[in-house]
Amino acid sequence: MNFDDFELIYRENRVEIKDKEKIVEELKNKIGEKNVSTEKIDILAYTRDTSLISLNWTIEGKLAGLPDIITFPENIAHIKDILEIANREKIPIVPFAEGSGVVGGAIPLRGGIIIDMKRFNKILEINDKNLTVTVQTGVNGMNLERYLNAKGYTGGHIPQSLYTSSVGGWIAHKAAGQFSTKYGKIEDIVLGMKVVLPTGELITFDPIARAATGPQLDKYFIGSEGTLGIVTEATLKIWPYPEKRTLVSYTFPTIEESLNATRQIMRENVYPAVIRIYDADETMRHFENTEKAKDKVMTVFVCEGNQRLVDLEEQITREKCEENSGVDCEEEPVEHWFETRFRVTETSMFPPYKIVADTIEVSVMWDRAAELYHSVVDATKKVEGNLLVSAHVSHFYPNGVGFYFTFGGVPGKEKSQFDFYKECWDATIKATLEAGGSISHHHGIGINRSHWMKEEWDGGLEIMQKFKKILDPNNIFNPGKIYEKTWKGGNE
Ligand SMILES: Cc1cc2nc3c(=O)[nH]c(=O)nc-3n(C[C@H](O)[C@H](O)[C@H](O)COP(=O)(O)OP(=O)(O)OC[C@H]3O[C@@H](n4cnc5c(N)ncnc54)[C@H](O)[C@@H]3O)c2cc1C
Numbered sequence: 001m002n003f004d005d006f007e008l009i010y011r012e013n014r015v016e017i018k019d020k021e022k023i024v025e026e027l028k029n030k031i032g033e034k035n036v037s038t039e040k041i042d043i044l045a046y047t048r049d050t051s052l053i054s055l056n057w058t059i060e061g062k063l064a065g066l067p068d069i070i071t072f073p074e075n076i077a078h079i080k081d082i083l084e085i086a087n088r089e090k091i092p093i094v095p096f097a098e099g100s101g102v103v104g105g106a107i108p109l110r111g112g113i114i115i116d117m118k119r120f121n122k123i124l125e126i127n128d129k130n131l132t133v134t135v136q137t138g139v140n141g142m143n144l145e146r147y148l149n150a151k152g153y154t155g156g157h158i159p160q161s162l163y164t165s166s167v168g169g170w171i172a173h174k175a176a177g178q179f180s181t182k183y184g185k186i187e188d189i190v191l192g193m194k195v196v197l198p199t200g201e202l203i204t205f206d207p208i209a210r211a212a213t214g215p216q217l218d219k220y221f222i223g224s225e226g227t228l229g230i231v232t233e234a235t236l237k238i239w240p241y242p243e244k245r246t247l248v249s250y251t252f253p254t255i256e257e258s259l260n261a262t263r264q265i266m267r268e269n270v271y272p273a274v275i276r277i278y279d280a281d282e283t284m285r286h287f288e289n290t291e292k293a294k295d296k297v298m299t300v301f302v303c304e305g306n307q308r309l310v311d312l313e314e315q316i317t318r319e320k321c322e323e324n325s326g327v328d329c330e331e332e333p334v335e336h337w338f339e340t341r342f343r344v345t346e347t348s349m350f351p352p353y354k355i356v357a358d359t360i361e362v363s364v365m366w367d368r369a370a371e372l373y374h375s376v377v378d379a380t381k382k383v384e385g386n387l388l389v390s391a392h393v394s395h396f397y398p399n400g401v402g403f404y405f406t407f408g409g410v411p412g413k414e415k416s417q418f419d420f421y422k423e424c425w426d427a428t429i430k431a432t433l434e435a436g437g438s439i440s441h442h443h444g445i446g447i448n449r450s451h452w453m454k455e456e457w458d459g460g461l462e463i464m465q466k467f468k469k470i471l472d473p474n475n476i477f478n479p480g481k482i483y484e485k486t487w488k489g490g491n492e
Contacts, residue, residue, distance in 0.1 A: 003040070007062040009418075010109045010447075013480065015092055017068050017111070023085060024069055027113075030081040035119075037070045046070055046094075046114045049101040050164075051448070052358045053421045056351045060417075067094065067108040074119045076232055080200045086113055086476050087199065093476050095226035097138060097166040101173060102359070103446030105225045109480035117168050120232055123147055132191060132207060134235045137168030153238040156183025156273075160342060171231050174223040176442035178341060181396045182273035182304070183239065185442065187222045192235035195221050198228070198472035207235040220467070225444055226478040228471050242304035246314045247334035248272075250326035251296035255279055256370050258297045259393070259401070261324035263366050266398045270316045274302035276337070279373070281390035282406075287336065292329050299326070300334045350408055355387075356417045357408035360428045364437035365400040369393075372435035376405055379431035383423045384412040395441060402441035422487055425449075451485040 008014075017023060020038075027036045037043075048054035048064040057064060068091075073079045086093050092112030099106055108114060120138035126148075127134075133155065135144060141162040148155050157177040159165060169175070171193070176185040183189065192207030205218035221228055252258040258277045265272070276299065278286060283298040290298070299321070303313040318328070350357040364372045373391060380389045386409035395402030405428055411420035429439050429452050439449050439456050453461050465483045468475075480486055 003043075003063075003066065005061065008066055009057060009062055010065050010107065010480075010486065013110055014066070015090070015110045015112060017089065017091055020068060023089060023091070026085060027069065027071060027082065030085075031071065031073055031078040035072045035074065035078065037072075038068070042070045043067060046096060046099070046108065046116075049099045049104060049106040049446075051102050051104050051107075051446070052347055052351065053356065053418060054104070054107070055348060056354075056356055056417050056421075059351055064104065065108040066111055067114045068111050070114045070116060072116050072119050076194075076196060076202060079115065079196050079230055079232070082113060082115060083196070083198065083200045087474050090474050091476060092479050093198075094478050095168070095172070095230050097169040097172075098140065098164050100161040100165040101169060101444065101446060103173075103440075103443050103448045104486075105173060105444055105446035105478075105481060107447065109447070109486065112476075115230060117166065117230070120168070124233070126151060126153070126238070130207070131238050132235050133238050134192075134207075134233065135167055137171065137231050137234055138166050141165050141167070141170070148238055149241060152241050154241050155189075155236060156239050157186060157189055157236075160344060163342060167234055167236070168231050171222055171234060172225050173444035174442060176395050176402065178394065179273040179302070181275050182271045183237075185395070187219070189237045190222060190234055191237060193218055193221065193231050194233035195229045195231050198474070198477045223444065225446065225482055227468060227482055228477065239305075242273075242310075244307040244310045245302060245304040246310055247331040247338075248301040248303065248314060248317055248321075249329040249331070249333040250299050250321040251283070251290075251293050251329055252299060252321075252324065252326050253296060255297050255373060257324045257326070258299045259366075259369050261320045261326055262299070262393075262396055262401075264320045264324070265317055266396055268316050268320070269398075270313050272301045272303045272313060272317060273305075274300065275394075275396045276300050277393040279391050281388075282392050285390070286340075287333050289336075290329055290333050292327055293333070296327075298329070298333060300337050302334060347406065347408070354417070355408050355410060356421050356424075357388075357406065358421065358424070359404060359406045360425065361402055361404045361441040361443055362428070362432040362437045362439060363395070363400060363402045363441040364432070364435060368436045369401050369403075372432060372437050373403060375431040375435045376403070376428050379427040380405065380407050380424055383407075383409070383420070383427050385409040385415070385420055386424065403437075404441075422489075426489055445482045447481065447486045450482055451487050451490040453482065454490055
């Protein structure tokens with residue numbers, strides 16, 4: 001295969017490595033020959049993450065980014081060796097876990113060295129008294145959850161990408177699992193970390209229950225998307241495996257009624273592990289066999305944990321649904337959700353048909369939740385060529401919710417697939433900001449949202465840029481992400 005045959009999408013500001021062969025030799029000498037690759041097949045594997053537009057590009061013979069060298073460190077000393085060379089030669093570094101990110105976070109925008117974390121895959125210790133597990137961060141999500149289940153626990157963090165993502169990727173992107181309403185997002189679950197900074201120092205944040213020891217520096221690394229260092233180890237909360245699980249589902253005439261019911265449930269301090277509201281379009285797609293769901297808004301609940309508490313949670317959940325015109329659809333829709341919850345072909349089957357699709361998650365406080373839903377759907381539907389816009393609500397808090405929008409369409413005549421993709425993204429983000437929402441709930445910034453960071457953070461962005469300079473003086477860590485615009489735009 002010849003890389004010259006591919007069009008490189010992100011080629012601007014690509015860094016050319018001087019005397020690459022010498023650098024490769026030096027890396028092999030330091031971290032071992034088997035831990036360094038420049039094989040074309042390996043290079044190809046790290047040209048993109050799972051952002052859907054990059055699948056369209058692959059089919060069109062285009063590459064998102066082009067790394068130069070792939071490394072597979074086995075320990076912290078190896079990472080330090082790589083960083084010493086990268087700092088000396090000003091070579092970009094991209095931490096890479098399982099590549100399931102969907103916003104371009106792991107795309108090597110400027111080339112350079114990939115640090116693949118998959119060999120950091122050990123589960124180190126369960127502490128039953130503290131209810132924690134300590135792991136190396138390259139550990140695969142499903143391997144971790146299966147291990148915990150076998151020992152009588154759950155990690156409570158079950159993203160749809162459980163089989164294809166790692167603890168390090170979750171921390172880097174502030175991920176949220178399907179059971180987040182009870183167990184929290186990853187930032188609620190991480191209690192301690194080890195982080196190798198861009199300059200090679202190791203910081204250890206010991207697990208703590210809570211502390212009042214000044215600003216919590218550790219939190220700054222959660223969500224830093226591989227721009228401020230490499231998280232090598234993490235201590236996470238775990239829970240005893242639930243004693244009882246109940247499955248409840250209701251349909252509502254409108255999304256407003258479903259939002260009201262779920263808001264009132266949260267207000268009672270009741271936290272079903274799973275709550276998912278599907279708008280009428282998604283209800284039609286996912287629950288076409290449920291007679292009572294026709295033209296309605298399906299809402300599924302899973303309550304789990306201590307048996308007596310679960311019974312009470314179920315009772316309150318049912319009361320609030322019925323007070324808001326909910327119609328009981330029993331267990332079958334939730335069983336269907338359980339059976340299909342890791343099926344990820346829905347959007348990825350579009351690119352072979354030249355359809356451009358993606359999903360965009362945002363969050364909003366309760367008082368503007370319904371407004372945000374309608375504004376985003378209306379704004380995205382207006383993009384020429386859009387054939388489908390739908391949403392579900394999948395993360396619930398006493399004060400607000402996380403929405404998950406899906407779009408799909410075919411670009412108009414004069415437009416490329418990428419133009420259409422960017423237009424849909426920008427329409428969603430703009431409408432979200434206008435409705436008082438936050439531009440990402442759990443997929444992160446990566447490339448797709450960095451041009452909206454100023455609108456999200458205002459003066460805070462400048463402070464983040466200053467922190468980045470202090471921690472990464474040579475700007476080698478995942479350059480071009482979060483703090484810099486890759487796509488033109490935003491409100492400017
Ligand atoms: C079908 C599908 C379903 C998904 N469902 C969910 C979901 O339910 N919830 C959710 O939150 N997300 C979901 N995602 C998105 C994705 O799985 C998450 O963003 C995940 O957290 C990425 O993990 P990863 O291990 O694949 O990381 P990668 O994609 O390899 O990397 C993501 C980012 O993390 C950085 N990084 C990776 N490891 C480290 C480390 N050790 N230290 C520092 N930086 C690091 C990389 O540089 C990059 O910026 C889904 C994706 C797909 C394709």
